[in-house]
Amino acid sequence: MADTAPLPAPVAPMLAAAGAPPAGPGWAFEFKWDGVRAVTAVAGDLVRAHSRRGNEVTRAYPELAELAELLDGRPALLDGEVVALDAAGRPDFGMLQHRMHVRAPARELVERIPVSYVVFDLLHLDGTPLLTEPYHRRRELLEALGLAGSRVRVPPGTAGVAGSRLLEVARAHGLEGVVGKRRSSRYEPGKRSPAWVKTALLQTQEVVVGGWTAGEGRRSRTLGALLLGAYDERGDLRYLGHVGTGFTESALRDLLDRLLPLEQRLSPFDEEVPRDEARRARWVRPALVGEVVYRVLTREGRIRHAAWRGLRADKDPGDARLYSEPS
DNA sequence: TTCCGACAGTGGGGTCGCAAT
């Protein structure tokens, strides 16, 4: 009978609000996985996965087929993250990007860049919807399933560990951050709920502004993004990419006023800026120093998920130095 | 009245696929 059970209908994944890790016994914490979200329905031999926006991604990740065996015919709806693990077992979003956009990957690609499915919630089991069950109950049921395959896993619970402590563990292991979940909370499909709180580890970096691009739409009269750099140990101004968010309206006007007098014809970077980025850029003398926060450096040495924090009038351009190697 | 949550709109790094050049 199990193999004729209907697939549970997919639901839109619940989202987390951003914030500091909450404290108190009402909260449980998980690691935050740097990958792509997938809600997966399983029944008998059937496995069907959907992305955050509801696109079907089953064929993109053949690794998910393992769920059918692991569940042994029991119909279920799982929530989790598809990740590509590096040699050290850490999620590497850059690697995953080579898989993300391929609808039906060749075997060669799957072998070269295998993905894993990290399951962290159970939304439906044996025909029973669990959305209204409290988080701790769903978690119990999930752990009792014992899903442990070669490409599927359920990270162990961290009951009793404070969020701030788990965040330090995440930092030590090169993970992205932590997510706190209210133990009594139900699953709220598609909602960015305060019952889930994500805390991402951030780096701060002092930067020199080497150029800017014009804004569009609402920002057509000010600037779109700043082109950033920092000095390496040899004293070369390296290119770190753009930052286009974190500005208030008044900061945008102020920055433009300061940038216009600094304009020059040539790029101030001692490193070639990719052509289509350079094409839209207006260069300035590298005199303005500011601060940004970002998540990680990409393989190209660019800051990913950066946000502007403000000018640092107290600093000289030469103070904006690249870290040798944190992480 | 004030505050908060949801939404729209701006911006980023990246890959892939297709249409225009």
Add this chain to the structure above:
DNA sequence: ATTGCGACCCCACTATCGGAA
């Protein structure tokens, strides 16, 4: 053959508006 662009993924953030408190 190359280039440009949008569609997807991930995301940070500001401004705005309507309803809750």
